[in-house]
Amino acid sequence: MKALFLTAVGQTEIQEIDKPIPKSDEVLLKIGMVGFCGGDLNGFKGLFELQEYPNVLGHEVGGTIEAMGNQVPNTFKIGDKATVYPYLNCGKCISCRKGRRNACQDNKTMGVRRPGAMTHYISIHWQDLFLSEKLSLKELALVEPLTVGFHAAARGRVTNKDKVAVIGCGIVGMGAIASAVNRGAEVIAIDIDDSKMEIAKKIGVAHTINTNIENLHEALMRITDGDGPDVIIEAVGNAITYRAAVDEVAYTGRVVCIGYAKSAVEFNTGIFVRKEIEILGSRNCTDEFPEVIAYLEAGKFPGEEVISKLVSLEDAGAALADWATNPKSITKIMVDFEL
Secondary structure: OEEEEEEEOOEEEEEEOOOOOOOOOEEEEEEEEEEOOHHHHHHHHOOOOOOOOOEEOOOEEEEEEEEEOOOOOOOOOOOOEEEEOOEEOOOOOHHHHOOOHHHOOOOEEEOOOEOOOOEOEEEEEHHHEEEOOOOOHHHHHHHHHHHHHHHHHHHOOOOOOOEEEEEOOOHHHHHHHHHHHHOOOEEEEEEOOHHHHHHHHHHOOOEEEEOOOOOHHHHHHHHOOOOOOOEEEEOOOOHHHHHHHHHHOOOOOEEEEOOOOOOOOOOOHHHHHHHOOEEEEOOOOOOOHHHHHHHHHOOOOOHHHHOOEEEOHHHHHHHHHHHHHOHHHOOOEEEEOOO
């Protein structure tokens, strides 16, 4: 069967691999949809420090159960639609021992440090599958990137008393927006692309700021009556937006960092002390898969509108290269295995 490999920086290739045979505790999943992640883009560009080459890409999955090992619980059935928890933790490091397996020091995410799902079939342990009768395969492939944003909102302890600014309206930022809105917060979406912020409005944001048009500081002061946001979630991974999050958050506020900055970021640490702020990293997710599935099943998210492009497996490498050239026009590229 065919699989899309990231063979080196800036290079992809379709290669033939063997169809997997599921072990006794595994499920054979027929892949229907796989989303490209921002990590895939950065791996392609050589900007993701964790990316290993060569590797089959893909960890945002929608698929159908085709076969099962004899130790898989009978709650799973042939034909069930599912998505995949793509992280593999060591169980031994300090993060794992503390129950924070998402921050495992030896985490192996599919498509990054072990083979991914950009192929026709994968074998996966049944405990890493999450089912939904209601969601389409396309919606199931949106679950994982949204969980990353939901986890960021949880890290920021967002409540209905907070004003929350999310910098970056890519798919992970959309997940943070969705979670913050779902928690009852007053949410401010910040980006340079009006089309992405129109989608954010449909999720339920109260305010949008296009920083190509408005001064960020002045707009935030106006919206928050001079206080600044209680929580700012950085979902871009840029030195400028990292500094802006620290500069603009309210006194005693919380900054949550999802994006990987591609270069060192300089801060005036006096701001940390004077404001007594919390700066929190947010990596992957923990137990957010059921929460996100329930959220999508409730019809609260404009899933079709965040998908910028559907491509075949044969065209996936070219689509990734195009995204690297023109990233601002894309929210989500999805590979449809029926094309």
